[in-house]
Amino acid sequence: LKLASVLFPDWAYKPAWSPGSRQVQLWHFLLELLGRGEGGAIGWGGEWGEFVIRDPERLARLWGERKGKPHMNYDKLSRALRYYYNKRILHKTKGKRFTYKFNFSKLILVNYPGHPVTSTGSKQSLTQCRFTTGNCVFIWCVV
DNA sequence: CGCGGAACTT
DNA sequence: AAGTTCCGCG
Numbered sequence: 001l002k003l004a005s006v007l008f009p010d011w012a013y014k015p016a017w018s019p020g021s022r023q024v025q026l027w028h029f030l031l032e033l034l035g036r037g038e039g040g041a042i043g044w045g046g047e048w049g050e051f052v053i054r055d056p057e058r059l060a061r062l063w064g065e066r067k068g069k070p071h072m073n074y075d076k077l078s079r080a081l082r083y084y085y086n087k088r089i090l091h092k093t094k095g096k097r098f099t100y101k102f103n104f105s106k107l108i109l110v111n112y113p114g115h116p117v118t119s120t121g122s123k124q125s126l127t128q129c130r131f132t133t134g135n136c137v138f139i140w141c142v143v
Numbered sequence: 144c145g146c147g148g149a150a151c152t153t
Numbered sequence: 154a155a156g157t158t159c160c161g162c163g
Contacts, residue, residue: 023153023155023156025155025156026155026156043161067157069156069157069158071158071160072157075158075159076156076157076158076159077157078144078146079146079147079156079157079158079159080155080157081148082145082147083148083155083156085146085147087155090149091147092145094145097144097145098144
C-alpha cells in the first residue's frame, strides 16, 4: 500500500496566519524524501533518527526547486537546519560529516529501518497523529 | 565543514 | 514564524 500524498497533523504546519504558510517546511521535506527512500541525496543513518546527506548540493537543489529558490545551496540549507537546534527538531551528530539527527521525542516512526514496532498498544494510542510515506509510517507524539 | 549573528523576505 | 541571504570565525 502506498499513499500518493503525505499527511501531517495540523500542529505540524506553519500557523495559518503566518506569511508563506502554504509552503512546505524543511523538516517535512526531509522526512518526505527519507520516507520515500529517495536514495542519492539523503538517507537514514546508523542510529535512531539519524540521517546522512549524501549529496548536499543535490539536496539543496531539490529543496530550492520545491520552494522556488533557484539559488539555494548547502550553505543556506544547513543554516536552516541549524535553526532547528533551538527548536528541538534536530541536532547535529558531531564528528560525522553531513549527519544530523531528528529529536524523536516529538516524533516516533514505525517501520523505521532496524527499529520495527510490534506493540499494538502504543500504536493505538497515537493513531490520531499519523501519516504514511513510502513504506514508513510516522506516528507523532504530541508533547 | 560547522557555527550562530544580523538583516531581510515571505 | 520560518526560513533566505550573507558572512566572519574556529
